[in-house]
Amino acid sequence: MTFVVTENCIQCKYTDCVEVCPVDCFYEGPNFLVIHPDECIDCALCEPECPAKAIYAEDELPEGQKEFLALNAELAEKWPNLTRKKAGLPDAESWDGKPGKKALLEK
Numbered sequence: 001m002t003f004v005v006t007e008n009c010i011q012c013k014y015t016d017c018v019e020v021c022p023v024d025c026f027y028e029g030p031n032f033l034v035i036h037p038d039e040c041i042d043c044a045l046c047e048p049e050c051p052a053k054a055i056y057a058e059d060e061l062p063e064g065q066k067e068f069l070a071l072n073a074e075l076a077e078k079w080p081n082l083t084r085k086k087a088g089l090p091d092a093e094s095w096d097g098k099p100g101k102k103a104l105l106e107k
Contacts, residue, residue: 001058002037003046004072006065008054009033010105011095012088017046017055019085028082029075030106031089036076037069051088052096075107 005017010032017033018026025039026046035046035055047055056062058069095101 001042002040002069002072003035003042003044003055004037004058004061004065004069005033005035006054006056006061006068007101008052008097009050010101011098012052012054012092014051014088014092015082015085016049016051018082020045020049024081024083025076026082027076027079029079032075032105033082034072034075034079037073039076052092078107 013028013031013033015026015033022043022045023039023041025036027034027036042057044057047057056065061069089095
């Protein structure tokens with residue numbers, strides 16, 4: 001099993017989760033983070049650290065967020081690995097919790 005970054009991370013991109021990951025399985029895009037499913041060891045440390053509550057265990061993905069499992073796997077192969085915490089996007093707080101952000105995902 002793996003953990004999955006879901007839609008609410010888009011336009012927020014907080015990296016508190018990256019700081020606690022013991023295997024460095026986070027990858028960074030312009031406005032979104034993903035978890036590489038083959039690298040995740042299912043330790044669950046990242047989930048409670050996400051200020052946007054955008055990380056879920058694969059088997060607990062909410063309805064409407066299941067497509068993010070494949071999206072995480074796809075983008076983790078393309079984006080650079082992120083191993084250190086950095087600032088979230090400048091207007092992250094205003095985007096947190098807004099629905100319909102998938103269209104804003106920059107690949």
